[in-house]
Amino acid sequence: MANLAAQVYLSYKALFFWLNWPGVLGNIVARPMLNVAMFSLVGRFAGHPDAAQRYVLGMALYSIAEIVTGGVIQTFSRERASGTLPLLYCSPASRWWSYAARAGMHYPNGLIAFTLSVAFGAIFLGFDYSRTNWPLLIIAVLAVTLSSTGYALLIGDIALLYRNWTAIYSLSGSALLLLTGVLIPLSALPPPLQAVAQILPLTHGLEAFRAAFAGGDLAAVTDALAWELILAITYGLIGFASYRWIEETARRTGMIEAGI
Amino acid sequence: MATADLPTIEVSDLRRVYFDKKILGRGRETVALDGISFAVARGSVFGLLGPNGAGKTTTVRILTTLLTPTSGQARVLGLDVAQQARAIRPRIAFIFGGDRGLYGRLTGKENLRYFAALHQLNPREAKRRAELLLEQVGLDGRGDTLVEQYSRGMKQRLHLARGLLIDPDVLFLDEPTIGLDPVGARDLRRLVPDLAAQGKTVLLTTHYMFEADAICDRLAIINKGRLIAEGTPAEIKGSFGAGSVLDVVLRQPASELVAALEKIPGTEYVDVSAEGPYPKLTILAADAKLIQAQVESLVGTANLERISLREPTLEEAYLKLVR
Numbered sequence: 001m002a003n004l005a006a007q008v009y010l011s012y013k014a015l016f017f018w019l020n021w022p023g024v025l026g027n028i029v030a031r032p033m034l035n036v037a038m039f040s041l042v043g044r045f046a047g048h049p050d051a052a053q054r055y056v057l058g059m060a061l062y063s064i065a066e067i068v069t070g071g072v073i074q075t076f077s078r079e080r081a082s083g084t085l086p087l088l089y090c091s092p093a094s095r096w097w098s099y100a101a102r103a104g105m106h107y108p109n110g111l112i113a114f115t116l117s118v119a120f121g122a123i124f125l126g127f128d129y130s131r132t133n134w135p136l137l138i139i140a141v142l143a144v145t146l147s148s149t150g151y152a153l154l155i156g157d158i159a160l161l162y163r164n165w166t167a168i169y170s171l172s173g174s175a176l177l178l179l180t181g182v183l184i185p186l187s188a189l190p191p192p193l194q195a196v197a198q199i200l201p202l203t204h205g206l207e208a209f210r211a212a213f214a215g216g217d218l219a220a221v222t223d224a225l226a227w228e229l230i231l232a233i234t235y236g237l238i239g240f241a242s243y244r245w246i247e248e249t250a251r252r253t254g255m256i257e258a259g260i
Numbered sequence: 261m262a263t264a265d266l267p268t269i270e271v272s273d274l275r276r277v278y279f280d281k282k283i284l285g286r287g288r289e290t291v292a293l294d295g296i297s298f299a300v301a302r303g304s305v306f307g308l309l310g311p312n313g314a315g316k317t318t319t320v321r322i323l324t325t326l327l328t329p330t331s332g333q334a335r336v337l338g339l340d341v342a343q344q345a346r347a348i349r350p351r352i353a354f355i356f357g358g359d360r361g362l363y364g365r366l367t368g369k370e371n372l373r374y375f376a377a378l379h380q381l382n383p384r385e386a387k388r389r390a391e392l393l394l395e396q397v398g399l400d401g402r403g404d405t406l407v408e409q410y411s412r413g414m415k416q417r418l419h420l421a422r423g424l425l426i427d428p429d430v431l432f433l434d435e436p437t438i439g440l441d442p443v444g445a446r447d448l449r450r451l452v453p454d455l456a457a458q459g460k461t462v463l464l465t466t467h468y469m470f471e472a473d474a475i476c477d478r479l480a481i482i483n484k485g486r487l488i489a490e491g492t493p494a495e496i497k498g499s500f501g502a503g504s505v506l507d508v509v510l511r512q513p514a515s516e517l518v519a520a521l522e523k524i525p526g527t528e529y530v531d532v533s534a535e536g537p538y539p540k541l542t543i544l545a546a547d548a549k550l551i552q553a554q555v556e557s558l559v560g561t562a563n564l565e566r567i568s569l570r571e572p573t574l575e576e577a578y579l580k581l582v583r
Contacts, residue, residue, distance in 0.1 A: 003376075082360065087354065091375070
């Protein structure tokens, strides 16, 4: 367990460049709150209080996916750039733990960003959380954090293969922002995109999250939460299978550092 | 044969081909290893020499389980590198030269702690060994400094400490003295035979012939994927037969002389270098003593600063073999 904790903390410190106060304040504290503020004001400017509320809730939950995905992708990308993959591959380390450890510290970061965004909405933007079903909201948030982590690990594999992590990050983030109902209701999307939304993280969790904010019951969103957790596990397992495939392909092709 | 007598590393008819795939059209094939075979005894230091692109690093990558062979077999500690990689990994260390392979944002100690965790070492034992090794490689007092602030030589020392952290049975050193200052390189050259004396098997690649000559029990020279010589340093040097060398120090530039000297019967090659301000010719011949008079005549007394006869070095043997 101590070795796993060491892998989680040290891989985070080694490969993720936000472990300093300016980085944390800028990326985990300020940016999610400013996103919430911006979209809240956009909604109000457009004259739709419902839209403002929709945007705030969507952006607060999206901040989890943004933080986790960005962090994990950077971690994988820098692993490759620092030339340490051969040492990982010729070590007897459990591949499952080394894979999961890459996300270990980003999971709490996502939760912190979300909590600050919600608090910011209440304190500075006057959002009313009096009807919120808090236990359900917490379950929804944890489910979304898990699914975002699974998604991030799978996308992180792509960053092991290709150098341009910023493009991968932008594409994966934009897909979530556009298709999962963060800003635009699913019903407003063309049918093919609605189908894609069903297999993306956030979509179902966001449904449960919005229900929790409106004071809904767990029973009404059990299916949505179950789907979110199924997607979390599916993304995590596909990501792990890809991680192993990359290692085996690298052994076969000799392209450990150059990508495949 | 008793298990103790079995070679720690056995390479048999090893071949590795890289395929450069293209989406359209046929890809390119590069033969990196073309059927090499050698064996390394337990507790010995084995050197792999060869020009850039000869196949040394490919060989090391196969032996460290990072690359699968295209054909042939490689065994480390009696285990097949392709089929039994998991059993080999806890018992080997791979140390490569250069800046890569360390985490710049971690301190030296944190790097060691991380690699110890990958190898599932007991944290307390790992900490004790890390401090001991940092001292042994000359980094005591620098363990809490971020590695991005290390010089290249310090990084190389940390690579060595990382490799020794797990107390491996076999060490693979890929150009380990690159970037080391003379003191660091000397310390490493002293350390390697000590490790072998402890029963560890060391396979190293190097471009420094004097290094190979000084610390390797046996050597193999690879060129274009083929093994072209193998033996003790003395045996490799002896591969010249009755070869010998004339060192000729001139007072004037040598460019016009080289072609004429190469035409002297029995001359293997003529190499031009400098000795202080003077041009120096190194003439390798089947029997350099026999051609000494002709060389002196061609050079001319006025241009001759000094001439001397000697046995060839390993570097000269190497140059002859790979040319």
